[in-house]
Amino acid sequence: MNEPHIESTEDREELNELLQVRRDKLKDLKNLGIDPFGEKFKRTHSAQEILDRFDVLENENTTLPGRIMSMRTHGKASFADLMDHTGRVQLYFRVDTLGEEGYALLQKLDIGDIVGVTGKIFRTRRGEISVEVQTLKFLSKSLRPLPAKWHGLKDVDLRYRQRYVDLIVNAEVRKVFEIRSRIIQSMRSFLAERGYLEVETPMLHVIAGGASARPFTTHHNALDMDLYLRIAPELYLKRLLVGGYDRVFEIGKMFRNEGISTKHNPEFTMCELYMAYGDASDMMKITEDLYAHIARELFGSTTVVFQGQEIDLTPPWPRKPMLDAIQEYSGVNLRGLDDAQAREAARAKGLDIEPGATFSTVLDELFDAFVEPNLVQPVFITDHPVEISPLAKRKKDDPLLTDRFEPFIVTWEAGNGFTELNDPIDQEQRFRQQMAQRDQGDDEAHMMDEDYIQALEYGMPPAGGLGLGIDRMVMLFTDSPSIRDVLLFPHMRPRS
């Protein structure tokens, strides 16, 4: 920190009045021998504690830090609201208590300043629980004005770019991220209780596998090699099953170089878990139980309201094979059709299908157009075609389909799970098929991972695996319509 403090007009002519006034007060404090950026401060109570336990705390002394959020001055007495992480408590200042000199310091106090006070807890005539301040310490002088107390900060651009201000001013935003933290905690304990070991696998991948997505690339200088940011941890977690761990999970960031929308951020959080000797049905059960468990912990109920719709998360959720769902909602029965017939059937429903589209592409289009918008209440869509499921085990009774499922809630895909393919020979063929698609120009097709095949050749137990999108789960539980509302710092274009 070599830069000198900028304190007054001489240093920076361009500061506007609001900023200048605060810098002048800062200078005044220093001239009085007061450090405007205090130090460690020990608290005896939080703001909420004072309110909650007033019956026993009345007339007791308290010491607490917080941020000044509003001030009402009345000549020789003044009021202020002090906010900490728990809530707000009113401060009462009077010249009789503080003395002329102490009281005069209030002139240097601004909304936004972080202070520590000591004083007596009492109730005002109007009934407001307050602290009559005996000592006031400046812990951090605020040099910028906060947004208006009544209207707050609404400009979404500013709210995301300056999330710190959003968090200061909008208590409901703070709440969202507290709930996010509780959801993840609750997920961890849920899985730990069931014998899952939390692990960490690499984020820098030589092969971006485990999902169909365009990866970000980066470069390692010392090794002079390009690397990918992971799009999924799947192949590493299954190597751990080969290694002998019975149940593992990982919660972490994934990176996908794709479009940004209200449901997509380039980096997002996923929880993946694997259960040796299990299968897709175990994973469906874990999914519905986990959602219900979190809902109960958060709200004491397994129904939640999202954007005005009541969503019933009570297990068990219905299971519906993909082809049945398509037939039910679009009237198209794709069973037994070849690529050309499937294209024709979809076109008959008014979809714009490309000439070379394969059966699974058509299926995807029909599903997106006719089925997805209807999947408001939780449901597992099952039995995806093998071409779009290169890591899932085939169904015993239909080798063209896989033992796979996707949970849908409020029309979003909330996750993805399946019985894991543990046959290295089939896996290698699937990868080769994906490579062929890649050669056709599909840059989201899976890459070949020789080492993963080798791992399977050592023997991986039959297993169930599941990936859950944490951000979408948090959106559901916090009634947030945009993923940006559940990310502290959503990706934004830099301002020029």
Place this chain on the structure above:
RNA sequence: GAGCCAUUAGCUCAGUCGGUAGAGCACCGGACUUUUAAUCCGGGUGUCCCGCGUUCGAGUCGCGGAUGGCUCACCA
């Protein structure tokens, strides 16, 4: 990537037919010893997102650009 919309004071927003900008809160000065969206008196603090153009004159009209929002596309 495409369409639509938005961008004016620190914040939230007005701004008529094209005539050089306003309100509330915040802020500054003054009064006030239990207020609480405190009140009362006085003060408008501005790159009207940026650039170019039309015009005697542009916050306002046209074109280009930036950022954001929504929808679509892409995408699990």
